[in-house]
Amino acid sequence: MTNESTEFYGHLIDGKETEAQDGRRFPSVDPWRRTAWAEAAEGGREDADRAVAAARQAFDTGEWPRMGHTARGRILHRLADLVERNAGELAAADSRDMGRPVAQARAKDVPRAAANFRFFADHARLTAAEQLPADNGTHVYTRYEPAGVVAAIAPWNLPLMLESWKVAPALAHGNTVVLKPAEQSPASATVLARLALEAGVPPGVFNVLHGHGPAAAGEFLVSHPGVDRITFTGESATGRAIARAAADHLTPLSLELGGKAANLVFADCDLDRAVSWSVAAAYTNAGQVCLAGSRIYVERAVYDAFLERFTAAADALRFGDPAEAGTDIGPLASAEHHAKVRGFLDRLDGGPQGRLLTGGLDPRDPRVVRPAVVVDAAAEAAVLQQEIFGPVAVVTPFDTEQQAVAQANATPYGLNAMVFTEDLRRAHRTAAALRGGTVWVNCYFVRDLRAPFGGVGASGIGREGGVHSREFFTEPKAVVMDIAGTLGPEATGAAR
Template identity: 35%
Template structure:
């Protein structure tokens, strides 16, 4: 299958693409100023749909990273003393600016990451909601007053900012993951050094400019873009002045970061890998299950830690489920994310395509049947066909590894116990999906599944007002919801003698 980009057929679109990239400052954002990297170093940002380099951005050195931490440390005391209402209003203005500029920001994200424009627009709105949510949480940081059990004193409990924080965000949701970390940090009164993924730095640079426009003081948010993530961030972690690290990314990298954080006993939040099971029982609403399967699998072209990675379908409906899912997947338009109607955009890079290709081939070699797709796409960019597999054995690599692509592997089960056992047979525990119309089964299975989040008869769980996070090797802590701000606060107890 071949694909030819149509970008040159629409002069107006091309001009718009150029202008939206040019509108973003490509330098580092340190202490409220845009500054070049030491030595003028830069690296290229690629459009994954074409393989073309969109632009060059500053490539920070360890020296630049330390300058960013210096700025965050210098701003911490004054920022922590800022009135909660003032922090709230900055967040609210950022929310409004993000929504007002949704179209340009969505196009920028599609160009650097590849997701279709419709999904990019949705992500900008989703990111904005984190700023609105934490604008409301900023003025609700509470404490406590308690009489000592012996009556001789009082206990005062207060919450204070944890201090300067280090934030590391992934490429797959470059704006939303920034919002999910920056929002609560601002609300709590923490300064930040944030390192976006090298593949998608432009969205974060645009967000930094918006926050500055919203009134965020100099030094509160510092952005370092770099092609040397470990070389720049490890010295900051081991420095000791930063007091928290929040990371979203792979479990393998998360383990290394935890080891580094142990040196100075940094507080950590980790949202790591997933291997989400999608369970469909024979009493489920099949229409709803198919719709949920498409949402859980194809959001972000399958490049999401919450993506359904393993489909377990009860034998009585397995053939019908596979047939209908195949029809839906076959009908998805593939192409550059800027093209009208496209649903399947490119994967982030060639390594991602090769991984998906290898996992599909492994499953096929072990006896799985390819109902649709199962191949790369000729032409520019990093594309892989929407794919459905049946008869995927439990020892296939994709049963234990994140696919991170548009591939739906289906296995059959007979009993509830068998389904739950297969679902839990993984080191990960981020999210699980369950489709059933039996209330008792719904509650029983939801409570038994080893996951931090459950999608019960729905294929999307993410919501800024809900706690997001996993168990086992899918992470530590929670982002979003009423508990999200607590990750950036320390509890202080003051004993008072009367």
């Protein structure tokens, strides 16, 4: 039975918030209180068809793709203003859905979401296209035309921020969008779409489809022949399934998948800063970050000192109610995810699978996984090879730079890495040698939205950000004009 106070978040299709076609709903469970706080429309095939049809109509006949960058940019800046103005509602939605401390969501996620809309609105307008010199009387230039209907599938770990990372560039370049948020975190997507309508985004341009993945809304969306682009962030197994579905229609896709980031701490680093950044990299958002620096390799000369400081800092993190301002780490996002993380901790055997030094499961509270530090794990141990997506860090000593790089590269993943050193030459050498889409040196998760973002191997396909987003969300078109009027058919196929 539905509690009368339960919030409802519907699909938002063609400018209207609606129930599912068959009336089905599913609950969103507050992971701290372990009760349903909201319900969302549960999408099926008909709902996916409706959402794609609305986006298709808006693209094929509507004004949005035909607006200039300046006009679209004004609307997206208004949307950014509204995101900032409604920071409390957006932050609370993500916090209630998946346990993110509300103060962190408000201070970090909401401003970043607004910044995404502002950046891509301006980048689309200001970035130059190619104009290629020609000496045969021709004028050659490139047009970047909107690709069409974009299916954007966002994860549950940082919902609003990652929704905006996909929606903002797609809209800025004139596309229409069907956003499917994760079923664990439906609320902020609907709120964002409501604000988009208020900002002046035309009906049908930004649609939200709620529901589950396999044999449900997600599968029906990514396999839909009316979709022109698919952008997905989530686990690698789901990314493979989406790639298989996209192959039937040769739909271009961008996949930002799992990670198992290595963090190399050299003896010449600023140890206090290395510890501080390493704690942030391992435990931010309870470790539920694809970029989490969960594998920490420390040069043996400073291993003991690092481990002592790192463990003390992990133990000092404040765990509790995500609604309270002083909370550093909230609960894991769902009971299912808690069971997954618990499975990794249960495998620790004091031998090759590793030994728990501090933290881990709290027998007094089944919601809790305290920041865990694991040591003595063999290279093939599950905690070093598989993405845990929880507050579990493994600290391992190394003796040489070559050994550290080899250990760092010894997983199927390649999303990102970190290096802490004061040796400039070493910083450049290791950044070049590490396998990944991003390497942070003496910092973590510092973003420049112009830079490419994505991974290699099991961490994904493609890059987004800056001109890379333009390449993905548009169809680049070469235009060749005979300005001089001197070319004849004999010039056909000639290359300069």
